Amino acid sequence: MNIDLFGFGPALAAGALMTVKLALSALCLGLVLGLLGALAKTSPFKPLRWLGETYSTIVRGVPELLWVLLIYLGTVKTMNALGEHFGNPDLALSPFVAGVIALGLCFGAYATEVFRGAILAIPKGHREAGTALGLSKWRIFNRLILPQMWRIALPGLGNLFMILMKDTALVSVIGLEEIMRNAQNAVTFAKHPFTFYMVAAVMYLGLTVLAMIGMHFLEKRAARGFVRTT
Secondary structure (H helix, E strand, C coil), rough: CCCCCCCCHHHHHHHHHHHHHHHCCCCHHHHHHHHHHEEEECCCCHHHHHHHHHHHHHHCCCCHHHHHHHHHHHHHHHHHHHHCCCCCCCCCCCHHHHHHHHHEEEEEEEHHHHHHHHHHHCCHCCCCHHHHHHCCCHHHHHHHHHHHHHHHHHHHHHHHHHHHHHHHHHHHHHHHCCHHHHHHHHHHHCCHHHHHHHHHHHHHHHHHHHHHHHHHHHHHHCCCCCCCCC
């Protein structure tokens, strides 16, 4: 069955590519923030624990859409002031950069709890064994803690990435031409909302399925050499 897209097929394909770029960029930022947040929350130093708790609580308590708007619109005056100082008064965050920061910030807050749970699930004896072998704290973390933490956290991170993939649609409100924005443009022109929104839904579903396949292989790779006990 042929679906008439009124010439918007290439635009929707470009939107899908932009969605993938946005999701992967936000994922990279979110993983870094999540790991730092988890290390802060499990730190023996109270100020770091307070900082990690504040970050995860505040970010998770505000809707993602509000973070997108706050970061994109709320930084206009600051960016303009910086631009005037450097001779570029029109300096501003692009919708893509604002979307990456907002979605990465939100992903990192939830990933903080996933990483924290994974760290706490590793027996303390593993750290003690590394200390007994004379390993430094960095080598203990890099060689003993990080591989096990990654294996434990991977399923939870996979679920968060599925949510992140769909949350990219929120960035359409600030003009980024991803799947949802281009579908809305097509609806405005062609007046066939069901057709274009259904195509957008299928595209999101297809990206989610591909992400699930990728996560399956990552989980299998992370579980190599691990014997599950019952």
